[in-house]
Amino acid sequence: MTLYKQLLTWSMGIFITISVVLFALEFHHTRNDLIEQQTVRFDDTLNAATFALSPYLQGDDLEEAQTIIKKIFDNHNYQSTTLISITSSEAIKLNFKEPKNSIPSWFMTLSNIKPIQKTVQISSNWQPLANLKVINRPTFVYEKLWNNTKSILFALTFCGVILIVGLSIVFRRILVPLQIIQVSAQNLANNKFDEVLETSKYRELNDVVSVFNQITKQLRTHFEQQSEEKQTTCSCVPRSSIRIG
Template identity: 25%
Template sequence: MTLSRQLIILITVLLILVFTGTFFISVQNTRAYLESQLESHAQDTATSLGLSISKHMAEGDLATVTSMTDAIFDRGYYRLVVIQDMQGEPLVDRKLALTLEGVPPWFIEQFPLSTPIGKAIVMSGWVQAGKVVVQSHPGFAHRQLWENSVEIFRWFLISALVVLLLGVFTLQLVLNPSGRWSDRRMPLLIGNFPPSRNCPKPWI
């Protein structure tokens, strides 16, 4: 195997190692960010809904509580929205099946997203009237994680191709000199410097 091929293989291996490390670090950072967003989203919704229905829970107006819960759940951003009494019995129970469209199953298995549950107490004055339980749907977050990963992979392929082409071109110039470049540069590389006509004569 020639030296140029060995160097090309070395550059390729280094690029693959750099990409693998960068890819996993980027995916892990994005996944951690999305999980924190899912947790914050669920908790904020639970707190907001708990404050909104507190008056109606105190009055026993279950119809209004149900309609307000449905208005939030029907947006499609939530996997679970449940209104419970203080004994834990569900008064309003809304659940959405976990379907992840546009994301390969193998990617979901390799990079799962946890979906923490947000909880809030529904107060009626100084008395606890019930609980709100909310869980965000991970479908949108998984799709965003997948799209970001594809974008990273695409940019790596483009960058790797450019680096390889530049590397091959540079190696050809260095290892396979020819023509005028060889005539002018090779004597300098081996220490054969031409005499200078303007060099002053030494004093004797």
């Protein structure tokens, strides 16, 4: 693996690690905040229902009480309601249909939000009239949490792409002096002596450039001396002694 790829890989790894930590913290905070909002809304609706049902329960008008319950609770935020009259012991149980949603099942399993279940006593002038049991459906929390999660993931992905593109450009520019040294070293291995390398603006590379230039000069001088000696040797032709008998 090249140094460029290694730097880019480590940068991506660090960014992903930080992103996961930030995402987990934000997810946990948002989840708790939405659950608290759901609880407050549930309590407010339950209080409003007991206030609205009280006049009809005083007259044992359970049919109208059932109509009021449907108006208040028949939506995607509630699973079922059970109204038990204390005076007549009659019970009205209503189950509400679960709406279709686009939230993935794995996300709901991961979020693990429990439905709220409460039972309140409806009374009038300190006289108990009925008990109302309500079980909600945490659809509100799932929808808000899913939308918030998608927004966070989109933002992190966008920032990640911008960061990687920016780092790739920066790393390429930073590693240019090393690439020049690499090419010069390859040429040096092939007995090709380049010009003296310029001093790098990076302090860490200055010593490397200085040593490389010194080695290049020494090798160039050595090969020039060897070349001159070879030429001198070739120019000296020995004389042959001839005998005439």
